[in-house]
Amino acid sequence: MSLILLFTTALLIEKIILISVLFAITLGVAAYSTYGERKVAAFIQDRLGPNRAGPFGLLQPLADGVKFFTKEDFTPNAAERWLYILAPGAFMFVACMTSAVIPWGTQLTIFEKPVDLQVADLNIGILYIMGFVSLGVYGIMIGGWASNNKYSLYGAIRASSQMISYELAMGLSIIAVIMMTGTLSLKEIAAQQAGLNWNIWYQPLGFIIFLVCALAECNRAPFDLAECETELVGGYHTEYSSMKLGFYLFAEYINMFISCAVIATLYFGGYNFPGVDPGWLGGFMGPIVLFAKIIFFIFVFMWIRWTIPRFRYDQLMHLGWKSLIPLSILNMVLTGAGVLLFEN
Amino acid sequence: MQALTNRSKNVVNKKMTFMERIYLPAILKGMWTTLKHFFRKKNTVAYPDVKRPFAPVYRGWHVLKRDAQGRENCTACGLCAVACPAEAITMVAAERQKGEEHLYREEKYASVYEINMLRCIFCGLCEEACPKEAIFLTDRIVPADYVRQNFIFGKDLLVEGIDPANRIDVTKRQKHIQEHKTAATIQ
Ligand code: SF4
Ligand code: SF4
Helix, strand or coil, X not given: CHHHXXXXXXXXXXXXXXXHHHHHHHHHHHHHHHHHHHHHHHHHCCCCCCCCCCHHHCCHHHHHHHHHHHCCCCCCCCCCHHHHHHHHHHHHHHHHHHHHHCCCCCEEEECCEEEECCCCCCCCHHHHHHHHHHHHHHHHHHHHHHCCCHHHHHHHHHHHHHHHHHHHHHHHHHHHHHHHHCCCCHHHHHHHCCCCCCHHXXXXXXXXXXXXXXXXXXXXXXXXXXXXXXXXXXXXHCCCCHHHXXXXXXXXXXXXXXXXXXXXXXXXXXXXXXXXXXXXHHHCHHHHHHHHHHHHHHHHHHHHHCCCCCCCHHXXXXXXXXXXXXXXXXXXXXXXXXXXXXXX | CCCCCCCCCCCCCCCCCHHHHCCHHHHHHHHHHHHHHHCCCCCCXXXXXXXXXXXXXXXXXXXXXXXXXXXXXXXXXXXXXXXXXXXXXXXXEXXXXXXXXXXXXXXXXXXXXXXXXXXXXXXXHHHHHCCCCCEEECCCCCCCCCCHHHHEECHHHHECCCXXXXXXXXXXXXXXXXXXXXXXXXX
């Protein structure tokens, strides 16, 4: 009995440490994504970007954080008070939750004890992520609704209809991956792609669909109609200020980080890289490889944002419903045929 | 219809071709362009650290000159104020008292001399009008401020210092104005 208790406590402590580290890393990456975003934007526009706070402006996120905390926290008179406060928290919570099922590496060996580099190995990992991603709509919708401002409401409605439309194509493109790998667990999907046996070679069309949908899900340019500054002031967070606004912006960067992690895991081999054993450095090689891939994709996301102008709303819906969904169904059929052909 | 310029373009509402409708080639082309810009040399001049040289004809913050003995040149004749198209200059004249000969070159001087930097358009007509070579525009930038009142520059901000270290060099400007005036008389 006591042995079981000891075992569970050890497991609990291990998981708590893992969660804390993961949380810290997620927040750190999100903070430095804001810095990266500004640097990438600047470099693409032939500028230098932030370079005043610390060497190369590396302390800029810190300064931004202090700024967010010290700004006036304003609640509009007509706002639905509790929902207004709840919404950014809900958005942030949902954004952080998704990181739980990402397999960061194979195993670490700490004090002779193997430690799984994954907070929760759900056998339905992908479904979990899809579920939480769709919950993200609530943070935006509630925030936009509770602000009691027409611009916020417009932004929220746009965001939710956009996210719902693109979730379909995203789900369909994931189904193709699932058909191919035969599992819903992200850990197994990552493990199957050892070496250079990445899913991207089998699913190029699926990858493109997934990438486009991920951009739309993160509300990032060219699909940032939800906060389209030229039309909607600030979109769904028009009325937010101080750290509540900070939460929204932060959560968006966390979402981006997680999407990049999912893209890397689903299509680009997760922690695998040819010629590199994820078990090297006591198991730390896996996370490093995955991290490099994630950072590359974050860069691609930013690169796209600063290249492409925003879609018009009807174009967005057109692309989502009339192009991406049929394409992903086609992709599904092709994958099914492929699986039938090669596996029998 | 005849086009007025050769730059006009006919707008046609043509259907997009298949290649255009899948967007990807155009997007990749755009991303290639931005990637090239990513590695370009940056145009930014890191201003407070690096300052670009001014053009020799740059006109900024005025200076009221002193002569070699450190006496103020200005005699409060008011010609600069008359010449000023923006009516930025106001002054109050005063008579030089006994014992003030080391301060003012002429018997009459400006006890108050103010330029409203918000009105001034930095045209330089004041320095051309001045018969005493008393006022010049320099290459110093008028600093920003929060309060309008602070843009009314009095003598404390306009008159140059007495000791040689605080003198402001305007020889370039003097030469420029001289050439300008000669050209005007020849015409
Ligand atoms: S520079 Fe022109 S506008 Fe300014 S004070 Fe002299 S004459 Fe007036
Ligand atoms: S600056 Fe020159 S023009 Fe103006 S009042 Fe003095 S002497 Fe006269």
